[in-house]
Amino acid sequence: MENINTHTPQVAVSQHISSYKLLFTVFAGLILLTILTVLVSTTFTFSVSLAVALALMIASTKALLVAYYFMHLKYEPRFYKWMVIVVLALFTFFVIMLTIDYFTR
Amino acid sequence: MTTTIAQPSYLEGKKGLFSWIFTLDHKRIALLYLYAIIAFFLVGMTLGLLMRLELLNPGKDLVEPTTYNQIFTLHGVIMIFLFIIPSIPAVFGNFFLPLMLGTDDVAFPKLNLLSWWLYVLGAVFALATLVFGDGPADTGWTFYAPYSVKTGTNVTMAVMAAFILGFSSILTGLNFIVTIHRLRTPGMGFNQMPLFAWGLYATSWIQLLATPVIGITLLMIVAERVFGIGLFDPSIGGDPVLYQHMFWIYSHPAVYIMALPAMGIVSEIIPTFAQRTIFGYKAIAYSSMAIAFIGYFVWGHHMFTSGMSGPAAIIFSVLTFLVAIPTAIKVFNWVATLYKGSIDVKPPLLYALAFIFNFLIGGLTGLVNGALAADIHVHDTYFVVGHFHYVMFGGTGFAFFGALHYWFPKIYGKLYNIRMANISFAIFFIGFQLLYFPMLVVGLMGMPRRYYDYLPQFHVPNVVSTVGSWILATGILMMIANLMVAYWKGKKARKNPWHGITLEWQTSSPPPLHNFDKMPEVNEKGPYHYKNAMDQ
Amino acid sequence: MNASNFVEGVDFSLYFIVTISVIFLVGITAVMIYFVFRYSRKRNPVATNIKGSHTLEIIWTVVPTILVLFMFYYGWTGYKPMLNPPDDALEIDAIGQMWKWSFRYPDGKVSDTLVVELNQPVKLNLISKDVLHSLYIPEFRIKQDVVPGGDNFMWFIPQKIGKYDILCAEYCGQLHSYMLSAVKVVDKDAYNKWLTSSSVPANEHPGHTLMKNNACLSCHSLEGTRIVGPPLNGLLGKTEKAKVAGVEKEIVIDRAYLIQSIKKPNEAIVDTYPPNVMTPYEGILDDDEISQIVEYLETLK
Amino acid sequence: MEHSFSLPNSGHNFDAEASKLGMWLFLFTELLLFGGLFLVYMVYRSLNHEAFIEASHHLNVWAGTTNTIVLLASSLTVAMSITALQQGNKKRSLLLLTITFIAAGVFLVIKYFEWSAKFEHGLFPGMEHYSQLPTGERLYFYLYFFMTGLHGLHVIIGGIFLAVVMVKIKSGKVHKDRISLLENGGLYWHLVDLIWIYLFPLFYLIH
């Protein structure tokens, strides 16, 4: 937490500029993943839990790409990454606790 | 050296209603909150008093059952959403966070004003239930489905009120986090921050991350009422218990929204009146974060009798006990701070000590609630009612009034009558014990809460409790009167009447519009390093 | 002897926690007050700055941690048996509805009070017809929510002859505090005698019995006083105002209307009464039963 | 000589980092707002598994896929418009934002058609057909409307946000060296996209 901020914030924050090429590459990846997830769910038959896991994994990869490149998370100070991790961990804990209750009834 | 042209104080600047209700100055916004919150507190307390009157004897004393149910719901909603959650952060956090950080405002002053307006809007919604629809909600402040979906009273509006107030709370939290990260004065790292700021920091994260969950849950209740069929309805495969999960995912962390700022206040008052550095600064600071974090994972302890699975119950119970540890650490450090201090017993310190005592009873009864077997017996009885009044009112409420007495000279530049403050404190304290201790007893005897009427064996404790409520009311009214007298004709207060050394004491009383005439000096050794006790 | 098999476990966890709590409460308060006097400004004009102590921090982290883990443990051991009813337990349906408890025995007998045999384990299947309730027997130290659509249960072994209160501990609306009943623990002979006796007065109209058993009477009076719902005497032929699909209408009450009012009360909301309060009894009562009730209502003047 | 000093880090001075931090914090609250709904979804799907699969057949996978691609593309153009403005190319930035804006429109139009199809089949909570559905399927549709509805609302809010940004870019209030507002608009828009990334498989792709 110490590293961001404190003394001279009025100075403009250094800006990272993402190249169009990078953005396009990421976009292409996102489209491919979208097609993949549709294909996986419509053409193959997996066991239920595997299908859900796959769909969520692909979605999470996409989300990561969006956050990392489109939202510039990659270039943000470490503190931002920590915040995101904490928020996701928190949500995961909610999921785990609810799962424990509902699946051991 | 200090040949500054003194600016006018924030109270003197612009005059007129609009200069207040559209102000961007954090100090004026804080006062707007203060007046609104005290007003709602009095309304809530009047409702509490009515309940006690009704419960004086078994059978009907005063009101009809439905009215009683509406009264305790409104009492709960007002006390939780309009009083205790905003109380310390919105009033003293707004006023003193920027001062303590040595800066001139919060990060987003306009957002701050918006929060206040949302608060007012939410309050209007909450009170409008008195007039519109079929009267105020009669569900309890927990709005449990399916009753909250079935009842004819105006639940929709009450729930909307809570939703809007939630947003107000989120924005305050957001503002404080950014303020703390961005606006500390040069030389003040996180570990040079006053503990009140730490308390607010931990609180803000809870406000930010927990409140949206209840927001969405309450929207589901609204949708359910509007479409007449919905998500928690078992006849379509839904589960009413899921509502409870969603509700408590927010509402348990919310109890730490109430407690952490209060603990911050106590951590300010004790070193000032002991004139020595606080014992275990880091332990107190980090335990706030620990409470905030663990506090997210214990919500299930409100649902031990709901039919939750055994393994889930175990985990929630263990975690509940673990969340008590950081609190214990704080208590021990406060007491240790008194050791070898040079203690000046003034009203703020009395409130802080009373906080510790009451919070001990509240917290320790919380442990009874957290134990599975014991909670099966005491759940939804007056024991729980006693528990939460001890922590919320005995804890946070006392800390709120302690803070008011501590910072009153800074806020208004006036000093109150100390003797009167001590006397009203004593009456307040005694009334409090008489009012709430019998609740613990009658709860263990098995009297359920939210009862309009009760069996004859519960009579005696209820009488004691009601009598206590009158004594308490006397004390509070005396206290408020004393402060009002001080506001009109109190002696002028010095800049630093208690010899505190956090930054807010370095500016004049009341502070100038831009907070400081002179750059505040940060104490590199930490915010409570007293050089020599009496040299100010 | 304790009133039920759970008293010991629950009370032990309670006493254990309360004892430790009292020790801490008294100890901390005493130390606090002592410090305030011993180090008052008069006695100790110059304070000593003490920044902290790692040893102390560790002690007062570890000791409470150990204590609370014991508290947890005793809470758990007292609670665990509540999850596991014995196989030979007598299963009784405990039905909660606004605002009445009723108990249905395996042979079909329905009763307002729970009568159980001494030392015979009993399992209550908790059924709710409308909102949440919670069946609470303080003397037995047990409580469990009654969730609509859920399948909660509770069990116990009554160990002492006597009569104990049953309370509703989950808020369920207007008459929540009147949702009371009792459990009567009797010996084997008395139990068997009670089980075979008929609780229904010989000359009672079957419709009346049905109304008693289905909680109608907790909301409706039969002689003209207003409780939660409208009084049900002298309805037939009466004209009254009601909202049908949101529109005010004058209704002349006939048989069909009464049947509809029981099956789907929300179709027509009688003026000045709240909607959604009465449970739709369609599916709870069959057509025969409803016509018996209506027959009975017709006899009331 | 000290009478005019300005406090450092003053709240009244513009602080780009603060506004970005504030925006991220706000996004977290949005995430948990939807997070609550995802929790409800999770529990109900696990309790009513077959019904959810059955009900999902009423949804058109192709409409969903198209919308996913539209939204991803709009995310791309927002990200590009930031790059453009950072490089000082105001015109291109505005053009890219216009495309984003149009994409938002396309998304909403497709959603509109999907919703009206469901309305025609009476699948909206409270409608005739809806109330005859088996238990579980009704939950599915309730959640479907609630979650995509809330998401749609966010698309609209995001669109308005971007429109405001466009006006400010035009008038020169937002420019190369003061880009925060555009960045924040972008962040918000990406969040809307992020949520859809999860909604899509959870509602359209259960088989």
Ligand code: HEA
């Ligand atoms: C300010 C608000 C506040 C605070 C701080 C707390 C603090 C705690 N609460 Fe409380 N609680 C409420 C407000 C609060 N609560 C409310 C409003 C309700 C009811 C809601 C409703 O249903 O309407 C409630 C209900 C409630 C329940 C549900 C009861 C039921 O309905 O059956 C439980 C159960 O576990 C519980 C537990 C605890 C615990 C373990 C703590 C702990 O954090 C306490 C920790 C503190 C201490 C333990 C004291 C200090 C420690 C020492 C001096 C050290 C020595 C101690 C040891 C040996 C460990 N609370």
Ligand code: HEA
């Ligand atoms: C901070 C929170 C807070 C505070 C301070 C209080 C304060 C009081 N509460 Fe509290 N209470 C709650 C929060 C709080 N309460 C909550 C959350 C619930 C649960 C609701 C639910 O179940 O849903 C509850 C429930 C609750 C119940 C249980 C109801 C039931 O279950 O049936 C009771 C019963 O006695 C009660 C009593 C009181 C009393 C007597 C006070 C006393 O403090 C009041 C003392 C009164 C005065 C000090 C009056 C002084 C003022 C005047 C005399 C008026 C002057 C007027 C003007 C100048 C305008 N409360």
Ligand code: CUA
């Ligand atoms: Cu039934 Cu309360």
Ligand SMILES: [Cu+2]
């Ligand atoms: Cu809790």
